[in-house]
Amino acid sequence: MKSSIGLCCGILVFAAVQVQSANSPATAPTPVPGSPEAELVSLMNEWSSAILAKDRAKLEALMSPEFTLQGWGGSWQVERPQWLDNTLHSYNIEKYHHADVVPHVYGDVAAITSKWYWRGTRGHDEKKPFEEHGYCVDLWRQAGGRWQVLSRITIIIPDKKEPAPQEK
Numbered sequence: 324m325k326s327s328i329g330l331c332c333g334i335l336v337f338a339a340v341q342v343q344s345a346n347s348p349a350t351a352p353t354p355v356p357g358s359p360e361a362e363l364v365s366l367m368n369e370w371s372s373a374i375l376a377k378d379r380a381k382l383e384a385l386m387s388p389e390f391t392l393q394g395w396g397g398s399w400q401v402e403r404p405q406w407l408d409n410t411l412h413s414y415n416i417e418k419y420h421h422a423d424v425v426p427h428v429y430g431d432v433a434a435i436t437s438k439w440y441w442r443g444t445r446g447h448d449e450k451k452p453f454e455e456h457g458y459c460v461d462l463w464r465q466a467g468g469r470w471q472v473l474s475r476i477t478i479i480i481p482d483k484k485e486p487a488p489q490e491k
Contacts, residue, residue: 351422382410390402390474391475414444416442422438425437431465433464439459441454458477
């Protein structure tokens, strides 16, 4: 089951990135009100608000039990329990938002591409400031009449002060 979900996720990520690259508008198109795309944009905004508010109940409702956060190219992965612990206890987020949110719906599965930005402090004992931005693809699945985010695949764009990742 996990391998079929992984394959499906990989195909959706590729398709979503290809579509967004080919159709890079100045601003993201506005979904038709009442459409699954509009619902997903609303849920994405609810998820971002829940992250900022550290609203565990809302996060639990929006996130699939199988949720993982993954670095682009599989360079790292954070499972849901660790992600929740980090979000609720390690991070103090001052600003967080997504832009150019574009949902791509494929029946009961969807990929949402977006640009993101956040800043704040992080760490369990000693809080250190951070400021990052990048792109992500969120994979959502509809089950039991509701959407939940299954996976976020992200890339952090290095700041001008940070070195770019080295090719292997």
